Amino acid sequence: DAGVIQSPRHEVTEMGQEVTLRCKPISGHNSLFWYRQTMMRGLELLIYFNNNVPIDDSGMPEDRFSAKMPNASFSTLKIQPSEPRDSAVYFCASSDLGHPRRDQPQHFGDGTRLSIL
């Protein structure tokens, strides 16, 4: 079965440009998470969707970041305008939570390595 698919795998762009990261969760999973991983801060949760609805966006750094989930099979994370400090690896994960149970593993994509010059 296909796992979580993220695109692009690598993105290099100049500061000020808009960046869009994409994620296709595992079919049938109803929860989707966006994380950011850096050496300094480790793995941080940015936003959580349940049934396509944003439930917790308290980890989104600032208004330059936005995330959408227009349907159960697609989500985007957008940064506009981008800054060098946004450089990181961004992961998408999905989970099967019929109701917000607390014992389901999260399945991660391989991430997007973002470099803002």
Added chain:
Amino acid sequence: SQQGEEDPQALSIQEGENATMNCSYKTSINNLQWYRQNSGRGLVHLILIRSNEREKHSGRLRVTLDTSKKSSSLLITASRAADTASYFCATDGSGGYNKLIFGAGTRLAVHP
């Protein structure tokens, strides 16, 4: 702030040896999970242990949980070069859903 903190930060061993990694956390939990991350890849779920469980096995993995000490350990027996990766513990936070808080990880290097 991170809920789980792994110890040691890095571990280097020879193939065939056992590897033990520890995780400490701060608040009460419902479950604790361990994940592995190979270089350049996403995290892969290894094992979940619930707060009412003390020990769990999966193949060469053994996880223990001591809720009184707020700590967990991951033991990999008879390690292989393919076990080289970073290992993270994750605890469910207080978000009311499956919100995981990850530790900083232990980097394990297994030398042939």
